[in-house]
Amino acid sequence: MAVYNLYVFLALTFVEKYLFCPVHVCVQMIELGLADGSLIDELMELTAQSLSQLEIQERFNIIKEIGRGKYGKVLLVTHRFRGTPMALKVMPKASTKLQGFLREYCISLHLSCHPCIVGLFGIAFQSNEHYCFAQELVIGRDLFAVIQPKVGIPESSVKRCVLQIASALEFIHSHGLVHRDVKPENILLLDNHCCQVKLADFGLAQKRGTLIRFITGTLPYMAPELCTVALMEGQKEVTAPPLSVEPSLDTWAFGVVIFCILTGYFPWERCMDSDDFYQEFADWCRMERPNNEEDIPPLWKRFTPEAMEMFGKLLALDVGKRCTVGEVSTYVEKDWLKKVHGIEQQQTAERNSASGNNPGHCEMEIQPNTQSQTE
């Protein structure tokens, strides 16, 4: 019996590893690498040498387009020979550098074994006009699509989502990498209640310590130190010194995402002095005794003191004082929305999420999937 079980186990392991999920083989191999992201360069070099040339339809049946971002589109396809449904990320060669594609693919592959990060099949190729790689198909909407404007999503769903994304980000950071594009559009849902969510889109991910000389444009999720190297319209050069990519950039973005999904508002448009909403929050952060109710900026009055303490740490203006993403887990047992707001908001959010209502986007009218380019 024991021998039989061993054979069954070995057979299943073989099937799982070599037939369905070739990616696991790679992951086990590369887990031996250093936690400073240095293995990514080697993986990129090897992938470049073996990148096959084929047209999408030679290997896949295209069912439909299921998503689009600034850099590419995502197609629902089935593998022609195995029938497996997959999400194929397709990036036009005209607007994608080979190195950028290789970095995104190799970083995604390196991290895809985490349960809260989108899985990969180990399939990457180039066609005449595109670079492509196959991802696990996540059949649900992305988080942006389920946010009720001015309302958000139920606090219980927010907390489930927050714990999973914190775990994914801790994993990324432990590998010496930074995601750099944490936002609701890049969080994929397997169900409407955030019981299972997955972080996707490593298109801007980089090794910790990489220097950014400038970015073009800003997003509400970008930390103030990142906004100092943003080239605004009409500006020719940036005067601030280059910025080192650090996990604290993800911590800030994560804090902004939590605000957005709890409220259905962006807290500000950008973290610059010219933005009044940001200024109000920054003034509150700089106060010596920030717990006085009357000092709290209007948009933030709906939160409990415990939630404000958490936001104060995730969104610390001083990078050195900003907490790690994992610290949110110490706050999940506490209430985040004050009862009067909470009950009202929960009821609307729960009603809407039960009816599958699609709200479009958050109240501040900023289009989803607008991203900034790094030099």
Ligand SMILES: Nc1ncnc2c1ncn2[C@@H]1O[C@H](COP(=O)(O)OP(=O)(O)O)[C@@H](O)[C@H]1O
């Ligand atoms: N694996 C997937 N399964 C299902 N939908 C996906 C998947 N990956 C991405 N999407 C959808 O496609 C959109 C664009 O994909 P993304 O990788 O973020 O592209 P970009 O780099 O252009 O932003 C996402 O916002 C999401 O809605």
Ligand SMILES: [Mg+2]
């Ligand atoms: Mg995206």
